[in-house]
Amino acid sequence: xxxxxxxxxxxxxxxxxxxxxxxxxxxxxxxxxxxxxxxxxxxxxxxxxxxxxxxxxxxxxxxxxxxxxxxxxxxxxxxxxxxxxxxxxxxxxxxxxxxxxxxxxxxxxxxxxxxxxxxxxxxxxxxxxxxxxxxxxxxxxxxxxxxxxxxxxxxxxxxxxxxxxxxxxxxxxxxxxxxxxxxxxxxxxxxxxxxxxxxxxxxxxxxxxxxxxxxxxxxxxxxxxxxxxxxxxxxxxxxxxxxxxxxxxxxxxxxxxxxxxxxxxxxxxxxxxxxxxxxxxxxxxxxxxxxxxxxxxxxxxxxxxxxxxxxxxxxxxxxxxxxxxxxxxxxxxxxxxxxxxxxxxxxxxxxxxxxxxxxxxxxxxxxxxxxxxxxxxxxxxxxxxxxxxxxxxxxxxxx
Ligand code: ADP
Ligand code: MG
Numbered sequence: 001x002x003x004x005x006x007x008x009x010x011x012x013x014x015x016x017x018x019x020x021x022x023x024x025x026x027x028x029x030x031x032x033x034x035x036x037x038x039x040x041x042x043x044x045x046x047x048x049x050x051x052x053x054x055x056x057x058x059x060x061x062x063x064x065x066x067x068x069x070x071x072x073x074x075x076x077x078x079x080x081x082x083x084x085x086x087x088x089x090x091x092x093x094x095x096x097x098x099x100x101x102x103x104x105x106x107x108x109x110x111x112x113x114x115x116x117x118x119x120x121x122x123x124x125x126x127x128x129x130x131x132x133x134x135x136x137x138x139x140x141x142x143x144x145x146x147x148x149x150x151x152x153x154x155x156x157x158x159x160x161x162x163x164x165x166x167x168x169x170x171x172x173x174x175x176x177x178x179x180x181x182x183x184x185x186x187x188x189x190x191x192x193x194x195x196x197x198x199x200x201x202x203x204x205x206x207x208x209x210x211x212x213x214x215x216x217x218x219x220x221x222x223x224x225x226x227x228x229x230x231x232x233x234x235x236x237x238x239x240x241x242x243x244x245x246x247x248x249x250x251x252x253x254x255x256x257x258x259x260x261x262x263x264x265x266x267x268x269x270x271x272x273x274x275x276x277x278x279x280x281x282x283x284x285x286x287x288x289x290x291x292x293x294x295x296x297x298x299x300x301x302x303x304x305x306x307x308x309x310x311x312x313x314x315x316x317x318x319x320x321x322x323x324x325x326x327x328x329x330x331x332x333x334x335x336x337x338x339x340x341x342x343x344x345x346x347x348x349x350x351x352x353x354x355x356x357x358x359x360x361x362x363x364x365x366x367x368x369x370x371x372x373x374x375x376x377x378x379x380x381x382x383x384x385x386x387x388x389x390x391x392x393x394x395x396x397x398x399x
Contacts, residue, residue, distance in 0.1 A: 065121030131158030144168025149385030194219030195316025218318030265295025293319025347374030
């Protein structure tokens with residue numbers, strides 16, 4: 001069954017509480033990357049264009065339940081206003097008298113941004129009293145905060161239980177893209193999974209195993225698989241305790257006819273901060289060396305395989321891409337995914353950062369705005385922020 005989307009609601013003249021994810025990276029009060037603000041624009045614009053009085057809310061950073069001047073929403077409101085081309089008003093409270101007055105003064109087609117939700121300890125505690133206070137501000141609720149959908153907080157799950165609740169347009173894009181991967185991918189379908197640890201991705205690997213044709217593994221997690229195969233990986237990051245689970249995953253893949261490719265050459269060093277690494281065949285790693293990237297031969301092989309796919313999911317860098325000395329694998333794979341004649345989806349904070357820093361995000365069909373949320377979705381878990389929204393009414397049967 002499909003969820004209820006805001007486009008089905010009559011919002012004209014209504015007060016609409018709109019939960020978005022404006023949790024952008026800040027450095028010294030300056031917004032480093034405004035992708036999340038841009039991703040929230042469609043729903044906000046739709047509401048304003050349809051004459052709603054829009055009460056926008058989001059969290060920002062980790063203030064841990066108390067106000068912090070460096071995490072106030074004012075600079076976010078300024079950028080949001082700029083991008084919308086309309087003024088977004090602000091208040092310096094999450095709820096309370098000041099907020100109620102500001103909401104009362106809103107006209108149709110005007111927007112107000114509440115203060116950082118996480119200044120209030122009741123937000124992350126999913127405290128009903130905060131959900132009630134937020135709900136009392138509005139007639140309707142729309143949740144478009146995909147990046148926060150895996151958390152049951154007062155502004156996501158709590159308030160959806162009280163007000164008539166809908167999903168926003170970003171939520172629709174995210175759900176459609178990720179469901180396509182899980183439910184009806186064009187074949188062949190490859191998942192490229194990297195990142196630091198198998199433990200972070202075990203459930204995703206397991207869930208994808210029954211859906212993909214090809215699994216390309218890189219990053220620190222490849223080491224655990226190589227270790228499980230009895231290969232020597234020196235001082236690399238390895239989760240030795242996951243040896244049996246890694247072996248079981250490989251066996252499971254074999255049973256299902258899923259091809260799993262692991263690195264055959266790697267870039268090693270004795271330091272993660274090294275200015276350059278050494279390329280070695282997997283059989284030649286010294287005891288004191290660690291693997292920090294897939295090697296050029298592996299990267300080229302992965303890229304060739306990627307070129308023949310019809311659906312591609314990429315999550316997790318193939319090496320320690322923060323250090324240019326170990327970024328080649330990630331860059332090669334990013335280019336291959338960008339060039340592929342396939343439906344392409346990228347999820348995960350670090351992989352998204354990698355594709356953006358290469359200026360290739362525009363070539364990807366769907367770049368997910370949710371790191372943790374996209375992973376949990378792909379694990380097949382219901383996300384509380386989505387689960388709390390009612391199903392759409394069934395279409396009327398005409399007699
Ligand atoms: P994403 O955010 O895209 O889901 P992860 O957070 O799972 O990705 O993984 C990113 C992290 O993995 C980066 O900090 C990177 O340095 C680390 N990493 C990748 N390859 C290795 C490796 N070979 N050894 C140690 N750490 C690695
Ligand atoms: Mg990450």
